[in-house]
Amino acid sequence: xxxxxxxYMLEKKKQIEQDIIxxxxxxxxxxxxxxxxxxxxxxxGKRLRPILLYASYETYANRSSRVRNVxxxxxxxxxxxxxxxxxxxLDNDDYRRGKKTNHKVFDESTAILAGDALLTHxxxxxxxxxxxxxxxxxxLITWLTEASGxxxxxxxxxxxxxxxxxxxxxxxxxKIHALKTGKLISFAVQAGAYLGGATEEQQQHLQTFSHFxxxxxxxxxxxxxxxxxxxxxxxxxxxxAENNKSTYPVILGLEKAIEYRDYYLKEAxxxxxxxxxxxxxxxxxxxxxxxxxx
Amino acid sequence: xxxxxxxYMLEKKKQIEQDIIxxxxxxxxxxxxxxxxxxxxxxxGKRLRPILLYASYETYANRSSRVRNVxxxxxxxxxxxxxxxxxxxLDNDDYRRGKKTNHKVFDESTAILAGDALLTHxxxxxxxxxxxxxxxxxxLITWLTEASGxxxxxxxxxxxxxxxxxxxxxxxxxKIHALKTGKLISFAVQAGAYLGGATEEQQQHLQTFSHFxxxxxxxxxxxxxxxxxxxxxxxxxxxxAENNKSTYPVILGLEKAIEYRDYYLKEAxxxxxxxxxxxxxxxxxxxxxxxxxx
Numbered sequence: 001x002x003x004x005x006x007x008y009m010l011e012k013k014k015q016i017e018q019d020i021i022x023x024x025x026x027x028x029x030x031x032x033x034x035x036x037x038x039x040x041x042x043x044x045g046k047r048l049r050p051i052l053l054y055a056s057y058e059t060y061a062n063r064s065s066r067v068r069n070v071x072x073x074x075x076x077x078x079x080x081x082x083x084x085x086x087x088x089x090l091d092n093d094d095y096r097r098g099k100k101t102n103h104k105v106f107d108e109s110t111a112i113l114a115g116d117a118l119l120t121h122x123x124x125x126x127x128x129x130x131x132x133x134x135x136x137x138x139x140l141i142t143w144l145t146e147a148s149g150x151x152x153x154x155x156x157x158x159x160x161x162x163x164x165x166x167x168x169x170x171x172x173x174x175k176i177h178a179l180k181t182g183k184l185i186s187f188a189v190q191a192g193a194y195l196g197g198a199t200e201e202q203q204q205h206l207q208t209f210s211h212f213x214x215x216x217x218x219x220x221x222x223x224x225x226x227x228x229x230x231x232x233x234x235x236x237x238x239x240x241a242e243n244n245k246s247t248y249p250v251i252l253g254l255e256k257a258i259e260y261r262d263y264y265l266k267e268a269x270x271x272x273x274x275x276x277x278x279x280x281x282x283x284x285x286x287x288x289x290x291x292x293x294x
Numbered sequence: 295x296x297x298x299x300x301x302y303m304l305e306k307k308k309q310i311e312q313d314i315i316x317x318x319x320x321x322x323x324x325x326x327x328x329x330x331x332x333x334x335x336x337x338x339g340k341r342l343r344p345i346l347l348y349a350s351y352e353t354y355a356n357r358s359s360r361v362r363n364v365x366x367x368x369x370x371x372x373x374x375x376x377x378x379x380x381x382x383x384l385d386n387d388d389y390r391r392g393k394k395t396n397h398k399v400f401d402e403s404t405a406i407l408a409g410d411a412l413l414t415h416x417x418x419x420x421x422x423x424x425x426x427x428x429x430x431x432x433x434l435i436t437w438l439t440e441a442s443g444x445x446x447x448x449x450x451x452x453x454x455x456x457x458x459x460x461x462x463x464x465x466x467x468x469k470i471h472a473l474k475t476g477k478l479i480s481f482a483v484q485a486g487a488y489l490g491g492a493t494e495e496q497q498q499h500l501q502t503f504s505h506f507x508x509x510x511x512x513x514x515x516x517x518x519x520x521x522x523x524x525x526x527x528x529x530x531x532x533x534x535a536e537n538n539k540s541t542y543p544v545i546l547g548l549e550k551a552i553e554y555r556d557y558y559l560k561e562a563x564x565x566x567x568x569x570x571x572x573x574x575x576x577x578x579x580x581x582x583x584x585x586x587x588x
Contacts, residue, residue, distance in 0.1 A: 026443070028449065029444040030452050032452065032456070033444055033448065033449060033452045034444070080410075089401070089402035090406065107383070109381075109383045109384045110452065110455075113378075113448050113451055113455075116374075116378060117444035118444075119414065120413065120442055120444070120448065121443050124435075124436065124439035124440065127435040127436040128436055133428075134427075134432045137435075138421050138428045138431050138432065141435060142418065142421040142422055145415065145418035145421060146418065148414055149320075149411055150331065150412075150414070150415055151321060151322040154327065154411045154414065155322065155327060158324050158326060158407050161403050161407075
């Protein structure tokens with residue numbers, strides 16, 4: 001019997017969190033470095049990126065053990081980016097998901113190095129995977145370095161920092177988010193579909209889909225910073241406004257931002273249908289991206 | 295006619311610095327990030343790691359274009375590690391090689407992100423190389439992530455930081471350096487020999503060789519901090535002592551440190567002979583590692 005969406009989310013989250021425990025004990029890694037890497041990886045979070053990768057893969061294939069390491073590698077890269085983003089020189093955040101940030105628990109030097117270690121180790125996980133062919137590994141590493149590197153996530157991070165305390169246009173805001181969060185979300189969808197054996201045409205439609213998904217994810221994030229519940233969010237509400245951050249509601253107003261989000265949802269679901277991926281959990285997940293309250 | 299060793303060093307250095315210019319213009323990378331990445335990569339240095347990779351490869355094969363991207367990737371990883379090492383939270387250095395460190399020219403956030411970008415892009419360079427097979431790429435990325443990750447260079451960096459301001463034993467000192475600098479030096483030798491088609495047995499002997507080479511490199515570094523010329527070094531002399539850093543001369547005394555270095559040189563050259571690699575430039579390079587005055 002097919003699991004409900006809630007059961008599916010829970011099952012995947014559990015799988016990912018088990019893998020985090022078993023795979024972050026890197027042999028010969030100094031105790032404190034290991035603790036610091038593990039602390040942020042295990043600090044919770046919705047695990048949306050790896051779950052999305054699983055769901056994309058399972059739309060086209062079974063034997064999800066094939067994507068376990070890639071999903072974990074993706075979560076490691078996401079986690080490294082949060083650790084570095086929270087540093088005093090960047091966003092200077094003391095809390096994330098209701099817990100102290102890495103450099104507040106350990107120290108700044110350990111946090112910087114733990115981020116470096118997670119980034120490096122993520123590619124190691126893919127390169128040494130038993131279930132993937134060399135061709136698949138090379139393709140995945142090519143995409144993942146593109147998505148997370150100087151023309152991807154890191155580009156988004158620097159543009160985001162430079163845009164602080166200045167008014168940005170909707171166009172610039174979309175560009176920043178497309179790089180900073182969109183690229184890894186697209187990678188999740190792309191990697192899953194590729195390993196699952198989706199056709200070229202299906203992969204094309206999924207690229208369109210993940211563009212819309214990335215934008216709606218960000219709009220919802222911005223909306224939650226206004227309408228969210230402090231307990232559920234694990235961080236103060238209104239921090240974007242306090243930090244003079246440009247957000248969708250700031251530029252468009254809250255009502256218009258919600259309209260935008262729902263427009264992107266409609267477009268995302270249409271693209272999903274074109275990719276014959278609107279069954280299984282991809283559709284639920286897309287709606288969850290929109291409706292989540294934390 | 296065979297080039298002299300000096301000509302060889304110069305030619306390789308020129309090649310590597312040309313590649314730095316042509317390969318660090320990553321498309322769609324924000325201007326400031328690109329400048330920051332390029333600044334540290336182009337800021338000089340002896341290029342010893344990539345030259346060692348070339349020399350190791352050319353001991354067994356021609357067509358050195360096969361290792362160009364790997365050599366550049368290695369220099370990128372070395373450079374990222376220097377940028378992060380120089381940060382205020384780590385060594386807090388304002389100068390390196392006579393030039394301002396990355397975070398002094400740009401800012402701390404840009405320096406952190408430029409390091410992240412260089413690290414990520416180095417794997418991209420290998421994954422997208424035209425001259426390597428998928429099998430070779432996967433092997434190289436496996437080794438390089440091992441050498442530079444949480445059980446390699448980053449482990450050495452954290453142990454080094456934790457050892458500051460405390461007396462360490464010779465044993466601990468050797469462990470720190472084996473990880474912090476030895477691992478990447480070993481990768482250079484190993485990657486070159488593997489791509490050049492050295493036999494398993496030759497590769498074994500080269501592993502022994504690069505262990506000795508790594509140690510003698512570090513001892514010479516420590517010696518130069520006492521006996522070096524400030525102009526040639528591009529940094530103040532005696533800074534190790536000032537920072538209460540444990541070094542070979544501090545633990546052993548200068549004379550004994552020189553004896554140690556020469557012992558390791560002898561052992562390194564013997565291993566090189568066993569690997570039938572004591573012709574071409576490997577022997578000269580080993581002696582250069584020992585005799586260099588900056």
